[in-house]
Amino acid sequence: MTIIWILLAFLVGAYLIAVLESWAVHGRLQPARPAFSALALLGRESLLARTPDRLFFEAGPVLLLVAGLLAVAVIPLAPGLIVTDLATGALFLNAALAYVLVALIMAGWGPNGAYGMIGGWRFLGQFVAYAMLIVMPITAVAMRAESLSTVDIVTSQAALWNIAYQPVGFALFVVAAMGLAWLPPLDLPTAPGDLAGGIEAEYTGVRLAVLRLARMTVILALAGATVTFYLGGWLGPWLPAPVWSGLKILLVAGLMVSAGRLVPRVREARYLALSWKLGIPLALTNIFLVGVIALVVPI
Amino acid sequence: MTGMTAQMIFLAFFGAAAVWFGIVVFRTKSMVRSALALLFSQTAVGLMFLVMQAEFLGVLQIMMMATEMSVMAIFMVMFMMDPGGMGAMDMTHQKRLSLWAGGIGLVAALAVIWLAAWGPAVPNIPGAAQQAADLGRELLGRSMFIFQSAGLTILTAMVAATMVAIAPRKERKE
Numbered sequence: 001m002t003i004i005w006i007l008l009a010f011l012v013g014a015y016l017i018a019v020l021e022s023w024a025v026h027g028r029l030q031p032a033r034p035a036f037s038a039l040a041l042l043g044r045e046s047l048l049a050r051t052p053d054r055l056f057f058e059a060g061p062v063l064l065l066v067a068g069l070l071a072v073a074v075i076p077l078a079p080g081l082i083v084t085d086l087a088t089g090a091l092f093l094n095a096a097l098a099y100v101l102v103a104l105i106m107a108g109w110g111p112n113g114a115y116g117m118i119g120g121w122r123f124l125g126q127f128v129a130y131a132m133l134i135v136m137p138i139t140a141v142a143m144r145a146e147s148l149s150t151v152d153i154v155t156s157q158a159a160l161w162n163i164a165y166q167p168v169g170f171a172l173f174v175v176a177a178m179g180l181a182w183l184p185p186l187d188l189p190t191a192p193g194d195l196a197g198g199i200e201a202e203y204t205g206v207r208l209a210v211l212r213l214a215r216m217t218v219i220l221a222l223a224g225a226t227v228t229f230y231l232g233g234w235l236g237p238w239l240p241a242p243v244w245s246g247l248k249i250l251l252v253a254g255l256m257v258s259a260g261r262l263v264p265r266v267r268e269a270r271y272l273a274l275s276w277k278l279g280i281p282l283a284l285t286n287i288f289l290v291g292v293i294a295l296v297v298p299i
Numbered sequence: 300m301t302g303m304t305a306q307m308i309f310l311a312f313f314g315a316a317a318v319w320f321g322i323v324v325f326r327t328k329s330m331v332r333s334a335l336a337l338l339f340s341q342t343a344v345g346l347m348f349l350v351m352q353a354e355f356l357g358v359l360q361i362m363m364m365a366t367e368m369s370v371m372a373i374f375m376v377m378f379m380m381d382p383g384g385m386g387a388m389d390m391t392h393q394k395r396l397s398l399w400a401g402g403i404g405l406v407a408a409l410a411v412i413w414l415a416a417w418g419p420a421v422p423n424i425p426g427a428a429q430q431a432a433d434l435g436r437e438l439l440g441r442s443m444f445i446f447q448s449a450g451l452t453i454l455t456a457m458v459a460a461t462m463v464a465i466a467p468r469k470e471r472k473e
Contacts, residue, residue: 098362107332109331
């Protein structure tokens with residue numbers, strides 16, 4: 001029963017994020033817009049490209065949705081309100097999100113079209129930039145909690161949220177998460193304007209609807225991960241725990257989908273250079289500092 | 300007992316899946332399909348770890364293989380003169396040598412399986428959190444030297460491979 005409630009909550013969350021994203025893109029708040037676009041997509045014919053790799057073409061969007069849902073499964077919304085509290089939760093989240101990459105390569109390569117293929121390979125290049133910066137900040141978070149369980153990670157922040165304890169890790173994680181969810185300015189795989197939609201270019205109808213829903217789930221999972229790892233999860237005064245989780249997740253997701261639109265798209269090479277020359281040394285410093293603080297000051 | 304039987308069935312299923320995807324690696328004519336088949340073969344091995352209640356190792360295997368095989372795919376596409384991996388190419392070569400090597404490997408593996416004294420199965424498996432802690436102590440204790448030297452060897456190989464792949468400075472100017 002809990003699982004159904006959680007899935008329902010995340011479905012509502014995905015819808016609200018879609019509303020927020022359309023607000024950020026079109027500048028007008030239209031709560032019904034995602035519902036209408038979904039209906040339009042479902043009503044449209046789902047075209048099949050000529051000589052596609054049928055298996056990858058069909059499996060790509062579905063695998064993306066599965067990856068997003070698996071990641072969501074280890075995000076706690078309140079004490080006891082979690083699909084499964086794995087002892088290796090933080091690592092599991094990572095493992096699930098690693099298949100976002102596999103799904104996008106499949107979706108890009110499957111339709112046998114130039115735009116899609118370039119989009120898919122671009123995402124693989126982008127992955128080389130963001131991958132370490134997802135894992136290394138999580139390492140520091142797990143070091144403080146002395147556990148990989150996401151519930152333990154939230155309870156370890158009772159005295160001080162990780163955003164104050166390890167702000168560098170927070171900044172690195174959020175930027176890397178935006179890369180993982182290919183949000184602007186790191187939206188090279190879809191790149192509206194220069195790739196004609198990239199990995200989305202050859203998808204239409206119900207397949208595109210699944211792809212878009214899957215992407216919302218991934219964004220939601222990443223916002224949930226940010227809240228769990230850095231913003232104290234369900235912790236907060238006055239309001240009940242699930243409300244705090246929901247509010248924080250929506251706030252983070254809203255910032256993730258809107259803030260990046262104010263800066264120009266980042267080139268692949270520049271993103272790689274920044275991640276490896278600046279991001280990774282910072283992440284290592286963060287791990288070192290958190291280790292020292294955890295040993296010296298018991299918070 | 301039923302739990303044990305279910306475990307055996309799942310183990311056999313994922314084992315068969317790992318072998319099947321391993322075969323697909325060589326049956327396909329596409330580099331990308333080959334790389335992804337290898338990935339799913341390794342994912343099946345990760346699922347076998349999960350079935351055997353080695354949670355940390357299973358999740359780690361599933362995570363690492365997704366990233367490793369994808370990065371392997373991009374290197375293949377970059378170095379193999381096959382833009383995007385779209386061209387068809389045969390995934391097998393040196394067939395006679397491979398058949399012999401594979402056959403000898405199979406016989407050796409079967410011999411080890413049949414001849415080794417495996418001892419009784421562990422009755423009380425430690426919990427997942429305890430397993431992760433034990434693994435950490437092992438990695439930073441007795442096995443530290445082995446893992447550090449393995450890591451250094453891989454790093455050296457990566458640097459060397461990149462050096463070999465990059466064209467010399469003189470050639471690039473032309």
